[in-house]
Each structure stands twice: as structure tokens, then as C-alpha cells.
Amino acid sequence: MLFEIYEYALIQREKIISKVKNAKEMLENAKSKWIEYEPSPKRSILAGVDSSFNYIVYKGFYLYAIAGVSIAGDGSFLAKPEMEVDATNLPYDKVGYDGAIGMDDKGFISPRNELLARCIEVEHDLASKSMDKADYILIDGSLLARFYDRRNRRFVAVYEYAKELMRSSKVLFIAKSSASNAMLRGNLADIYYFSKATLNAGYALSVQKAGSDDITVVYARLKQCTPIIKVEIPGERSEQEVRGMLNMLYPESISGYPYVLRLAHERCKISNDDMLKLADMLGLSIEEGGREVLNE
Template sequence: MLNSVLKDAIKKRDETLSILKGPKFEQIVKQAKSNWIDFSPTKQDVDAAGIDSSFNSTKFQGAELWAVTAVSVKSDGEILVDLHEHGLDSNPELASLASKMEIDACQESVDKADLVLMDGSLYSQFLTRQKSLASSLVNTITKRNNVVFISKTSNTKKQFENLGAIAGDIFYYNHATISPGFSKIHEDPKFGTDMIISSVFARLAESLPLIKIELLGSGYDNDDFKLILNKILKNSIGGYPYALKLAHNNCKISNKDLSKLASIHGLSNEIGSRKVLE
């Protein structure tokens, strides 16, 4: 069946791509180019920490073996915060627990680093988390105003929806330019005046992948985002902050890790148990 799908996809490739781009593709790309601000950042010394979380689980006879971790790590490899939990429950809320751990790690890091980089988006935090967690995150961010959210991907469709955009904003910026710089600042009051999200898409050097940068609050100007780009440039690899790469590598719970956890509890040898993450 797969071969049939692939053959059909080859035949319909141009038709499929034309749907993705839509009839107003060129108009939207032209607007994206107009929104783009060319800027080549210069390296600035800064003490930065990256924060990320991870969770993984496997089913076992009606229960779920799980593990959640969150870390805060500096660009030189120093671990500032190392949080972790595991258990065996029927319905663990792993995403919420991982989010809480990220916020806890952020709270412990804002006074230990000049710049705190959070992996992911403020949108996901505000959309899926409990009100108390969102309030705690806002209080943490506003303590020193040194917390920045950075993501390599983005699904937001805020900037070109009035032009009939089909794809996400990042798709059109990727087609509009390859130069270093950032897009016009976009402010989104969707979550209320206390949780306005200001964001740009940015590129640290020519032809590198875009990243999305989000700040809590409004009233930022181009110089604010230029300063952030200067700060993250020095310890970035391939256009992405090295501290966030380290955070991801240090917190990631692989299938092999979960297998070891199951083995420690003797679960993998139980009669009728499901092989961990086949």
C-alpha cells in the first residue's frame, strides 16, 4: 500500500504544493519581505541558561510507567537545576507535570543567569496549563524580565490570516528571505492584557534556519530584540542557542532509559507485560 501512496504522491506533487501555497502565496511572501528587518547580530558576552523538559511512558497491564525530567543548564555545561519524578499510575498528567517542572526550574534560574532561555512557546504554556501555573510563570518572568522563549518550529497563523494564508507564518518568512535579521514585532493580546505575547521570527546568520522568539508583555521595540539576538549569538550552533541544545540532551528520556526503569522495577520480566516501547 505504501508504494501506491508514494506513486500517487509523485503524480500529484505539484497539485499538492499548489494547495499549500494557495492562490495568494506571492502576495503573502511579498508582505513577509516587507516585514523583514535586516540585522546582523554581534556577539555579546552573557551568562545564559537553557531550560527544557521531557517525559516518556509505557503501558503495563492497565497502568502506566512514566518518568518526567526538567533541567536548567548553562552554555558551559554547568547544571543549575535538575528535577525528576517517576511513577506507576493509571492516568498520569505528564504534560502538566513537565510544565510545572519547567516553571520551577525557571524560578530557580532567574537569579543565577543573565538570560534564561525557555525551550518552546508561551502559547503552549498559556493554552494548556492550569491558571495557577500560568500565574506562577508570569510572576517568574516579570521578576527580572530576563526570560525568553525560543522555538525552532511554530504553528501560529497570526500575521497573514487576513491575506488568506493556509500555512503558518514561519512558512512564508522562510520563502521570503535568507538574510539575518528578524520580522516586524507582533503583539498578541489573546490571553489578556497581563499575558500579551510579543514575538518575532529571527535568523542569526544568512541561510540558517529561522527561530521564533517570544517575550511576555508589550511595548518592545526593535532594539530590544536586537539585544536578544546579540546575546544568544555567541553560544549558538546552527542558529540555535547551545544552552537549549544542552538542556534537551540532559533531560531527554529515551526509550532505552525507560526500559532500564522498567527493568529496575522488574516489570519487563512480568508474565504478560508489554515490551517497553516496541
């Protein structure tokens, strides 16, 4: 079968490559929307909020772990870290898909969506607890993606919870990558075109809808030749407000990405080795059906 896949890929080669290489019009569009801007450093107290999960599948149950942090640039926690370790079989009613249950490659009901939803709840809780301790709360990931996942019933409560954060002007959702093409409407993601079409510091912005709510979406490069990040801000923000946000992020970033988010990621990451140690500590390493750790 592998030979047939190679053969098919060669037949489709030109079609596939053209999506990536023949993008002159989209690159020109991206360049025209890009506003060059060198941020003026403005020191602020930032909180970086992130979470992670990992799990092992056994015969009849899963062992999982969740961790979340809200952290300042000096490494101190702005809210008590949240964590959870448990074993469960995640029954049908907890998976929550409408007509399509998330299954892994061996027929198990996958806990991935349930754990992701729980992580989002943890992040929102930590952000709320950090509001009065920082000038801005930076949350890793996309706000729009959290709205779009409402088709999963497990995410409905998360959606309502996210709306609480929409009322705050202090919350920024920041992502290093994005699959969205909502701004440029190209075959590939907006962030690809902006990355290819520009080199200098600057930004492009648009206001997008999440239900009846406005979200200001900004693709930004904080320093020349650094990677572009995607920033989502609840509500409709003016260009002056966006520039103020970039001024705030600039001195608190390393290689174009906020330091507090790098720090948060490192402090809450649950590695495969961590899961294996947990399983051994709990006496589960010899349980029947245990397979490799699935999430790192």
C-alpha cells in the same frame, strides 16, 4: 484501504500542493515584514531550561519518567535537576479534558497531557530558581502554546504559574518550529513563509495577546542561511530591546540555535532505551500488557 487513500491523495494532489507552492503573495508579505539585521555580539550568562518525559503502557498502569534541567554553557547546573519516576493508572479526574478524554489507539486513557503539564511545571520551577544566576533564562518551547492549552483543566494551574514568569524581563521562550500563523495569516505557519522568503540575518516582530497579557513574538535568523527560530518575550518590547536580545543570542548560538538549549535537551532526554532499562531495573519488564515505549 491503503489503495483508496493513495487514490484520494492523487485526486487531492493539486489542492494540497497549491497550499505549499502557490504562496507568492504570502512570501512577498513575509519579505516585506523582514528587517535585515546583523547582530553585534554581546556576551551574557545564559541558562537553558528544558524537560522531557517518556512512558510505557502496561495492562492497568503506566510506568513514566520525567526529567528537567537548568544548565549553563559550561555544562554546570544552575538549579538542582528535577526528576520523577512512578507507576500510575492516571484516573479519569487527573486527565482533565472537558468532555473529551485523551485516549490512545487501544482505548487507554493517555497520560501524555498530564505528563506534559507536569513538565511545564518543572520548567517554570527551574526557571524561577535560576533567575539570580543568569542574565537571561531561555526556555525551550512556546509561551503562547501554554496559554492556549487552558481548555485542558490540568493546565489551569500551569497558566497561573506561567503568569508569574510574565513579570520577568529575563525570560525568553525559544522554539525551532511553530504552527502559528498569527502574524501573516496564511494557510501555512508563519515560520514557513519567513524561512522561504528570506536568507539573510534579521527578524520580524509583532505583539500578540494571551488573554489580557502582551507577548512580543519575534521570528529571527541570527546568521545568514541558518534556520529561523521563534522567540517569545513576555510583555511589549521595543525594536531596540529586540535587537539587544538578538545581540545576546548571537555569540551563544551554534547554527542559529542557542547552545544552552541544545545542551539542556541532551542532558534531560529520556530515550526509549532508558525506559526499557528502568522497567527492567524495577522488575516490570515481564508485567502483562507491556508494550513498546510510546514517546521517543
